[in-house]
Amino acid sequence: MATTQASSNRRIAKNTVALYLRMFLTMIVGFYTSRVVLNTLGVQDYGIYGVVGGVIAMMGFLNVAMAGATSRFLTFELGRGDSARLARTFSSALIIHMGIALVVMVLGETVGLWFLCNKLVIPPSRMEAAHWVYQLSIMSSMIGITQAPYDASIISHEKMNVYAYVEILNSLLKLAIVYLLVLGHFDKLKLYAVLTLAVSVTIMMIYRVYCLRHFKETHFHWVWDKAILKPMLSFSGWDLYGNACFTARQQGINFLINMFFGVTLNAASSIATTVNGMISNLVSVVITAFRPQIIKRYAQKKIDEMQDLMEKAIEITIILFGILFVPCFFEMPLLLHLWLGIVPAHAVDFCRILLFLSIISLINNIVNIGLHATGNIKNISFITGSILLINLPAVYIFFKFKFGVNFAYYTLVVVNIFVLTSDLIILKLQISSIRIMAVIWCIFKSLFVVMTSAIPTYILNLCMQESFGRLCSIIIINSIVLLSFAYFYLLDTKTKEIIKRKLISHF
Numbered sequence: 001m002a003t004t005q006a007s008s009n010r011r012i013a014k015n016t017v018a019l020y021l022r023m024f025l026t027m028i029v030g031f032y033t034s035r036v037v038l039n040t041l042g043v044q045d046y047g048i049y050g051v052v053g054g055v056i057a058m059m060g061f062l063n064v065a066m067a068g069a070t071s072r073f074l075t076f077e078l079g080r081g082d083s084a085r086l087a088r089t090f091s092s093a094l095i096i097h098m099g100i101a102l103v104v105m106v107l108g109e110t111v112g113l114w115f116l117c118n119k120l121v122i123p124p125s126r127m128e129a130a131h132w133v134y135q136l137s138i139m140s141s142m143i144g145i146t147q148a149p150y151d152a153s154i155i156s157h158e159k160m161n162v163y164a165y166v167e168i169l170n171s172l173l174k175l176a177i178v179y180l181l182v183l184g185h186f187d188k189l190k191l192y193a194v195l196t197l198a199v200s201v202t203i204m205m206i207y208r209v210y211c212l213r214h215f216k217e218t219h220f221h222w223v224w225d226k227a228i229l230k231p232m233l234s235f236s237g238w239d240l241y242g243n244a245c246f247t248a249r250q251q252g253i254n255f256l257i258n259m260f261f262g263v264t265l266n267a268a269s270s271i272a273t274t275v276n277g278m279i280s281n282l283v284s285v286v287i288t289a290f291r292p293q294i295i296k297r298y299a300q301k302k303i304d305e306m307q308d309l310m311e312k313a314i315e316i317t318i319i320l321f322g323i324l325f326v327p328c329f330f331e332m333p334l335l336l337h338l339w340l341g342i343v344p345a346h347a348v349d350f351c352r353i354l355l356f357l358s359i360i361s362l363i364n365n366i367v368n369i370g371l372h373a374t375g376n377i378k379n380i381s382f383i384t385g386s387i388l389l390i391n392l393p394a395v396y397i398f399f400k401f402k403f404g405v406n407f408a409y410y411t412l413v414v415v416n417i418f419v420l421t422s423d424l425i426i427l428k429l430q431i432s433s434i435r436i437m438a439v440i441w442c443i444f445k446s447l448f449v450v451m452t453s454a455i456p457t458y459i460l461n462l463c464m465q466e467s468f469g470r471l472c473s474i475i476i477i478n479s480i481v482l483l484s485f486a487y488f489y490l491l492d493t494k495t496k497e498i499i500k501r502k503l504i505s506h507f
Helices: 002-059 061-080 083-118 124-156 160-183 188-214 226-261 263-299 303-330 332-340 347-374 378-388 391-400 407-430 436-463 468-489 493-506
Strands: none
Touching (some): 002 188, 002 263, 061 083, 061 263, 124 188, 160 188, 226 263, 226 391, 263 347, 303 332, 303 347, 303 468, 332 468, 347 407, 407 436
16 A cells, blocks of 8 residues: 555656646746737737637536546546446547537527627727637637547546646747737737637647547547436536536626726736636646546545545645745735736736635635545535625625725635635535545645745835845745745654655755
């Protein structure tokens, strides 16, 4: 058992490093390209792209639901070692995704198109360009939907290095988009939408070719196995409700901001979402690396090992997020100025509030792995999905009574705390042998370490004037203090000894 655990830990560590290299480059490219795209398109067109693309993203909850089901069932079958059932599961998932792609196309060309033309606040002179963005977003969404089973297969096989390499190529292609966008003499918004679709098609082809060459189960064949389809559809059906609520909450707030404040604040919202996404994705690679192992431990009925992996994932995720969170929170005005040059109004406030939302969401994602591993997600989808929807009427009331736009984001944080509490209770009800208080204690002690280590950074922020030198000092001091606190207060004796031996052998 010790050998198996050690092998599992090495695999997780290797996959985490591969994903981190990918995410680090992706983050750098993402920040650079966002600056150039904002400056090239202008605040108005950037806001239009964010809100119009959001119409299709809102319907994308269909794909998110099935992608989660596909990943769970493929990983579960790999854990059981049933290759024949694994192949039938993949083909069944691909058939369902094809159906979802058709549904999204129909909804997009009917309900979504009506919403674009009648409800969104878009200047008449840019309506034609908005339609270009919209139609190309539908095509990109359909490609992404049919691609989901292949992505799930790569992650289930824990081939994170391949995932990392292809996403690095994706980042380089996005750099090429920026270059062509600056040189092109066409309508910039239309050109950006066309080039983004071209990159999506290229990445899709690379993933599919790799899967077909390396994973036998990805060779599609028509199969209609009710024993596979029924639990998968039941899982995705309930996941569909939860994801529909989550997407409605996310995009609904964006639409409400558009309806009450216009596309200028949509640009600020898009910037905040980009920052939040980049930081969260950099940390969430840990969750991606742990996910297959957690599900496989459940499939093998090793609940103690499953809990151990979940707690390690929570600790590492919170500490890594703390390394990014503290300097970003204190230095957000400077960071946005260095990044964008032109900083949309309210972007700083939006980014800071979403940082708090991110850490709650990341912890909840780890808790959800345990819930998804069981295959029984009826309670979590219905209860937490319904809680998420509270955001929309609350935000609408705030805006109607002339409250500031920041209140939209305050409600997100409060509601997500309720969601995390609900999910922890459901986890204990569904896996009775889980020691839920140990999980809660793991969360609290990790957050306490981050908050305590932020005190020297806060003092430094007060004592020095805003400058690039202060930013560098805060990053260095926060990292040293936080990692030191984590070493002394979070790691067990065995892990400390391993780290000591590694450091001694290298230095």
